[in-house]
Amino acid sequence: MFPSMMQPLLERYLSYLRFELNLSPNSCSAYLDDARKLVRYLSDEGLSLEGLTYEQMQGFVAGLYDIGIQPRSVARIISGAKSFCRFLQLEGYMEADPSELLETPRIGRHLPDVLTTEEVDRMLEACLERGGAEMLRNRAILEVLFSCGLRVSELCGLKMGDLFLDEAYLRVYGKGRKHRLVPMSPSAIEEVRRYLLSPRPQPQRGQEEYVFLSRRGRAISRIMVFVLVRELAGLAGLGQRKISPHTLRHSFATVLLEGGAGLQAIQLMLGHEDISTTEIYTHIDRSSLREEIERYHPRNRKTHV
Template sequence: MVSQDLRAKYLGYLRFELSLSDNTCAAYLADVDKLLGWMEREALPLEQLDYSQLQHFVAQLYDLGIHPNSIARVISGVRSFGRWLELEGYVAADPTTLLEVPRKGRYLPTVLTTEEVDRIIEAARSRGGIEGLRNAAFIELLFSCGLRVSEACHLRFADTFLDEGYIRVLGKGSKQRLVPLSDSAIRELRRYLVHPDRPTPKRGEEEYIFLSARGKAISRITVFVYIKEAAAAAGVEKNISPHTFRHSFATALLEGGAGLQAIQLLLGHEDVATTEIYTHIDRTRLREQVERYHPRNQQPKD
C-alpha cells in the first residue's frame, strides 16, 4: 500500500520544489487522495499501478456521476503525481503518460452589469456602521481593480497609494503588479479608512486595510457571506461570488474596447516576477486603459 510517508514527501515536493501555495497543494493532494483511496480499496500495490489500472480508476469517477470538468482536474493532479513518482524512482515509467483528460465544456462565468454592481454596493452599505462602509469599499475594489478576493483581503497600507491613484498587488506565485484605482474606489476606501469606528487592529494585523470586527485581516469566508447577503438584498438573483466582480471587471474593459494585453496585465496573468520589472512599465498607459474603458471612470465627477 502507498504509505503516508510517500504522501508527505509528495507534499514537500509541491510546497518546496514547485513553490505552490497552500491552497494549490491541498487541491493536488485531494486529487491524489482519490487515487490512493481507490488503490487501497482495490488492494493495489504502487508497483502494479499502470495505464490499464488508471483507466479503471477514471471509469469509476464517471460511474459516480462526477462532472467531466471535475474529472479533468483530478486527472491533472494524478498526472502530476505520476511524473513525481517517476522522477523519484518509485516507478520505472510514469503510468499516467497516456491518461487522457476529458474534453471540457465551455464555461461562461457569471458577469454583473455596472447597475447590478451599484445595487449590491448600496445594499452592502445599507448594513450601516463601519461594516457597511468596509463591505462597500471592498466590493468596489473588487470591481474597479479586478482583484482576487485573497489579494483584497491581504491588501496592505504599504501597497496602497491613494494620492497617486494605484495599488500594488501581491498575486499568485508572489508576483506583484500595479493596478490603477478608479475615483470611486479611492472615495470608498477613504470613507472607510477615516471612520472613527474602524476596529483597532490586533497585534501583527496593523498592516492590513480591511479588518474584521475583532481587528484581524478579513477572511475570504466573511467576504463570501456578506456578498451573498448584499446580492440578495439588492435583488440580484445571479449566483455570484467574490470572483464574479473580477470577471465583471475584465468583461467591462473588453466590451469597452480595451486591449487583451492590458487586461491580462491588470489581472496578473502576465509572467512578471519582481516589483522592479513593474517600475519600468508605463503606468500612465495602464491608467489610460482603465480610465478610458472601465465604466467607473465614465461617470460625472462629484
C-alpha cells in the first residue's frame, strides 16, 4: 500500500482532474488509478516524488512490462503517470517534469470491426425476439448508437433536456464535458418517441431526467449496455464477432464515410478533438475499396480455360 501521507496529495490531484481539466468521472478514476500505481512503485523502491528522475520513470515502465501488462495498457498508464507528474510540477513538488521525454510503446493501428446496415437491422429485430418490458428501450438504444454515433458513456448520460426531437437533433456531453449537437435520423427519432411514450420504470430520486432507465429506475449503466449489445448480437447471429457499443459508433462513422461525408463533418459528429483520430475510418474505407477492386476489376477476375 502507498503511504497514507500521500492520500491528501492524491485527493488534490483528483480535484485537479475534475475541476481544472474537467474530465469525466470515468477518466478521473482511470487517471487516479495510474497515479496510485506510480506512488506504490516509488514506495516499494524507497524513492521520493521530489527527487524523481527520468531514469526512475523508465524503471517504473519496465516494471509494468515485467508483470505482463500489454503494450496498449502500458501506454494508457504512462499517459496517466505523465498527467500526475505535470500536476506535481504545477504544485511545486518538482522543478522539472521527469516524464516529459518518456516514450510510449508503439501500438499497431487496429482497424475496428464494423457492422453493415443489414446487420444492425438484424439486431433491431432481435429486440423483438428477446421481448420483455425493455424491448422499446433496447431498440431506441441501438438506433441512437448507430444513427448518432454516441459513445456508450454519452448515451448513458443522455437527459430529457438533451433531446430536441422536433428539431431532429440531440445534445451530447462528451469528453471534458464539451457538448456537441448531433443530427438524429428519422428512424432514431421514431424509436426514441415510441420508447418515451411507453410505460417506463418509476425513476428513483435524482434519476428523473435520464432518458434510458434500468428496471430499477436508475440511469442505465455502461456495463448493462455492453451486456445488452452482446446479447442482441448473439441473437442476430453475430455472436462469433466481438460486438460492443463502440462497434455501432465505428459503424456510424464508416457508413457516413462510404456515403460521401467529409472527415471534418464526421469528426464534429463523433466529438474527436484531433482529426487524426477520425482518419482511422479512411483505412476501413480503403480496405473495402480493395475488396471491391479485387472482386470487380477485370484484371483480378480468374479466367477458366
